[in-house]
Amino acid sequence: MSEKTRNRSERWHCGARRVCPKCIISNLLTSVFLVEGSGALAQQLTRNSFSMTVGQTLRREGDPFQGLILIRKGVLKTFMISEDGGEQIIDFRFPGELVGLSAMGTGEHMACTIALSAADVCLIRAEDLDDLCNTYPDVRRRLLELTAREVARREHLHQALCGTRAECRLAMALLNIAERLGVATVDHAISFQLPMARVDLAAYLGLTPETTSRQLRRWESHGWLHTRGRDFTIREPDVLHALASRHSSDEEGVHRLARGDSECQWSPDSGLGTDELAVNRR
């Protein structure tokens, strides 16, 4: 709060600490260490570590809030069950992220969360966190900041889900997943393993697996993307980005980008070429 505008790209890639390399706890603890200079607290906080097998459930709807879960390794999903039995995916959580922030308010989890892959996590007990916040203002600010960021993230999600078509949502989701997985773009392409089944991805976006599949196939036919099973390679990140950040059906604009024609061919600043006019008119 007193520390102002932080850059979005400045993520929580902390340097290698004793515990939890590349994770938030070390970041939280960094604040502590600045004051304390001791690793004892870190040990105390992260003493409740455990591993999860794929499919194992971390907690169910209605469970009381025990503390925050920090993911060291693996991917989790949290979801609600609708009365027709279908899963509505609320979110996926990746290494270095916290699970359970929303339960701090009510003291009760309102969703189920299970592991999508083998995972290592550690529980930061609520009491410990509270003590820490009492003692170190920086920790307090950091925790509030993280929670507020979560609100912001969800607000963006709201926009993305409400305003856009399936194509855009999917593009957005894939890029977001790649980013949160921390994969590097090598040679202008992004390769990663999709951590979840397509049903889950679809449910997350409010789509059906069928539409998801069709969309992927279409992109593959264009050459934007290649998938074999869960191995994904985004060959044209720029095109996907363009798709993700577009509400209306400006089909031609994307194709132009794909072909490599720059913005300022026919379109001084409105971005409308004669082709689009023909398409969009009526």
Added chain:
Amino acid sequence: MSEKTRNRSERWHCGARRVCPKCIISNLLTSVFLVEGSGALAQQLTRNSFSMTVGQTLRREGDPFQGLILIRKGVLKTFMISEDGGEQIIDFRFPGELVGLSAMGTGEHMACTIALSAADVCLIRAEDLDDLCNTYPDVRRRLLELTAREVARREHLHQALCGTRAECRLAMALLNIAERLGVATVDHAISFQLPMARVDLAAYLGLTPETTSRQLRRWESHGWLHTRGRDFTIREPDVLHALASRHSSDEEGVHRLARGDSECQWSPDSGLGTDELAVNRR
């Protein structure tokens, strides 16, 4: 956090305080007063009060975070503008609620917010808040709790928007708005003034004004609801609730409820008269 499971119905209806009756600040300050017993702090915090006229913009996308805005009176909307010029409504904010939580993370507002009606608000400066959190652990917990609740609320919203059809979303939104407006249900019916235009309501839910309108008309023809302009009367809250909490198209179930045949005969205590039954049948 240390205080466990709170009831959801236990809202922020605080008793009349010196400043801001029925609002969060007094709740926050209650914590302070427990310790301090003085109203001076309250005065200091709420000294930045001002009024807004309808349509006036509180802040724009990209504005730096100054502090939280507390609404004493009136309704605000926050929205983003997509490149096609359309507004994507992120949320509406009602009296007693805070605006700007999400900006605490990044230090920068990512959305525009304007007043939908004449409003009285007050700014709680970030520095003041920070100081308060430093001094009073209860305030610190309360603020974190409120932010976490916001996350939870948005997670519910995600589910509602993704999993359901227009009908359900609209039902949910209307009931939610009525609740947040704090309107009482008199004689089994809920009457209130819709604070926003239908375009806004539609944009909020990811719909078009047309679908919204059609839906309302359909309900009106069934007798669930009556609207004249922005005056809304929900005649059958139970039916609307049933609609809201339903994913699949269990048409018959709702009609059954509407007709009054509940699990047990025609609900002795639901307050349905014969006239309504005659109207609602078929």
Added chain:
DNA sequence: CGATGGTTTGACTTACCTCAAGAACAGTGG
């Protein structure tokens, strides 16, 4: 009073869903 913006209504289109069947794939055990 006409002008303006919000709301309703209708005819038409379409993106997405539903249902259903195949194809690829991953385990499992012989």
Added chain:
DNA sequence: CCACTGTTCTTGAGGTAAGTCAAACCATCG
């Protein structure tokens, strides 16, 4: 290593809820 099972993914045909476009309607207001 290969058949065998279940699961996940793809593909197709057809239906429908919601979007789009356009016009009429209705308040409110200067």
